[in-house]
Amino acid sequence: AQSVAQPEDQVNVAEGNPLTVKCTYSVSGNPYLFWYVQYPNRGLQFLLKYITGDNLVKGSYGFEAEFNKSQTSFHLKKPSALVSDSALYFCAVGGTDKLIFGTGTRLQVFP
């Protein structure tokens, strides 16, 4: 069965510093991996996805994620965090016909 784990409930980082939000997955077969962001009182927004090809995927708002097959990870990264990046981030893995979401990681960027 497919599953995804986000081991950190919250990540705190100072503005301007690099950030990483962790995600690990378990699938049979090739994984389809996604990151979504949820700003306060708004719906989820698609950030990026990995389907196949280059392990480093670039997405919206300067975010990128690295697919690591040996570690079954798909961590979200950004070289320089902004206060406006503060939000709830969800990792998801594609199941047979639906997305399976992690529990979310709250990112707090301090000025």
Place this chain on the structure above:
Amino acid sequence: GAGVSQSPSNKVTEKGKDVELRCDPISGHTALYWYRQRLGQGLEFLIYFQGNSAPDKSGLPSDRFSAERTGESVSTLTIQRTQQEDSAVYLCASSPGGLIRVAQYFGPGTRLTVL
């Protein structure tokens, strides 16, 4: 419209009442999904439509929950005899096809509060 819309944005109801939640997907999107997000928790899959049919209803929590979609467009999620544990944000998403590798586009959600 430009994005997925949902109505109402907020719904407060009394325990035991029925509620209907509406989702208007992006025009032309054949796949439509319903999720539930309880406070402080992740997204819980409820049901998936491809066109007007629902190949996967496995996430519906009980027989009090039902959903339909007509004209490959609007979908309604109905909760009968609401219970307090039904309180959550109900999110709808659509995508151009049913392939899971395609990104889903989410609406703003309906916040349901059952008193």
